Amino acid sequence: MSRDEHGRLLPGRISAPRPVPTTIPRPEYVGKAGPRDYDGDDRYDPAEIERIRTSGRIAAQALEAVAAAIRPGVTTDALDAIGHEFLITHDAYPSTLGYRGYRKSICTSINEVICHGIPDDTVLLEGDIVNIDITAFHDGMHGDLNATFAVGEISPETTDLVSHTREALARGIRAVAPGRSINVIGRAIESYAKRFGYGVVKDYTGHGVGSAFHSGLVIPHYDASPGFATVMEPGMVFTIEPMLTMGTPAHPGTTEWDEWADGWTVVTRDRSLTAQFEHTLVVTERGADILTLP
Structure with missing residues (x-):
C-alpha cells in the first residue's frame, strides 16, 4: 500500500x-x-x-527515455530501471546510486514530494505529477537535471504549477551573468513565484557540480539578501533547481516540510502539490550556457 x-x-x-x-x-x-x-574550484x-x-x-537523454514511459499504471521502480539501463549503456554511472547510502539510480x-523520492512499487495514477531527477557520472564529471511531468490528464491548476515552475527556472537562468551576486538568481525566481501565490522551498537549493556531485557552493531560490554574495565568474558551473508549492507558505517565500523515516523523501507539511525543474549550467561572458540539453 x-x-x-x-x-x-x-x-x-x-x-x-x-x-x-x-x-x-x-x-x-x-x-x-x-x-x-x-x-577544488567551482570554475572549470x-x-x-x-x-x-x-x-x-x-x-x-536518460530523462527523455524515462519520461516516454510515464503513464498511469507504471511504478516508479520501473522508471528507475529505464533510467539505470540508459545510463549504463552509455558508459555512465548513476550518480545517486550509493551516494550517502541512496539505493536507486x-x-x-510524486505530488506532495518536494525532492529525493525513492523509486519503489508505488503505481502512478491518472492526475499525478512526478518529478524525475537524474545525474550521470561520466569521464570524471557529473551532469545533473530534473523535470516534472504529468501522468495522464491533470487539473488546470496543476498544469499552471508545472508550467510556472518551468518558467521560474528559465528566469533564474536568465538572471545569470558574470559580476552579479548569485543572490539575483533567487530574487528572480521568488519574485515570479509570488505573482501566483506559490511557496518557494528555501532549505533545498541549487549547488556547484562537476567533478563533485555537490561542491559546497549554494544557489538559493529565494531572495537571500544580504547573504549569498558570491560573485558569478565565467567558468563557474552549478545547478538551478527551484521547488514551488501550491500550499500556503508558513512564512513569506518559504514552505514547511517533513522528511520521511527513510532519511531522503521530503514532503510538503500540508501535503500540497509541488513541482521542480533543474539544469546544470556554466557562467559565460554573456550569461549562462545550459549543459544538460539532449
Whole structure:
C-alpha cells in the first residue's frame, strides 16, 4: 500500500540496487558513508566544461527515455530501471546510486514530494505529477537535471504549477551573468513565484557540480539578501533547481516540510502539490550556457 485513504503517499517497497558493470568508473563516494570534502574550484576550463556537457547530455537523454514511459499504471521502480539501463549503456554511472547510502539510480518525486523520492512499487495514477531527477557520472564529471511531468490528464491548476515552475527556472537562468551576486538568481525566481501565490522551498537549493556531485557552493531560490554574495565568474558551473508549492507558505517565500523515516523523501507539511525543474549550467561572458540539453 503506497497511499492512504486520502490519496497521500506512503512509503512503498524498495527493490535491491541495480548492478553497474565493473568497467564503468564509480564516483569516489561509492561504498563510503559520504563523499570527501571538496577543496577544488567551482570554475572549470573549456575542456572540463565539455566533459560536464557530455555527462549532462547523457543525463538529459536518460530523462527523455524515462519520461516516454510515464503513464498511469507504471511504478516508479520501473522508471528507475529505464533510467539505470540508459545510463549504463552509455558508459555512465548513476550518480545517486550509493551516494550517502541512496539505493536507486534516479529520484522520483510524486505530488506532495518536494525532492529525493525513492523509486519503489508505488503505481502512478491518472492526475499525478512526478518529478524525475537524474545525474550521470561520466569521464570524471557529473551532469545533473530534473523535470516534472504529468501522468495522464491533470487539473488546470496543476498544469499552471508545472508550467510556472518551468518558467521560474528559465528566469533564474536568465538572471545569470558574470559580476552579479548569485543572490539575483533567487530574487528572480521568488519574485515570479509570488505573482501566483506559490511557496518557494528555501532549505533545498541549487549547488556547484562537476567533478563533485555537490561542491559546497549554494544557489538559493529565494531572495537571500544580504547573504549569498558570491560573485558569478565565467567558468563557474552549478545547478538551478527551484521547488514551488501550491500550499500556503508558513512564512513569506518559504514552505514547511517533513522528511520521511527513510532519511531522503521530503514532503510538503500540508501535503500540497509541488513541482521542480533543474539544469546544470556554466557562467559565460554573456550569461549562462545550459549543459544538460539532449
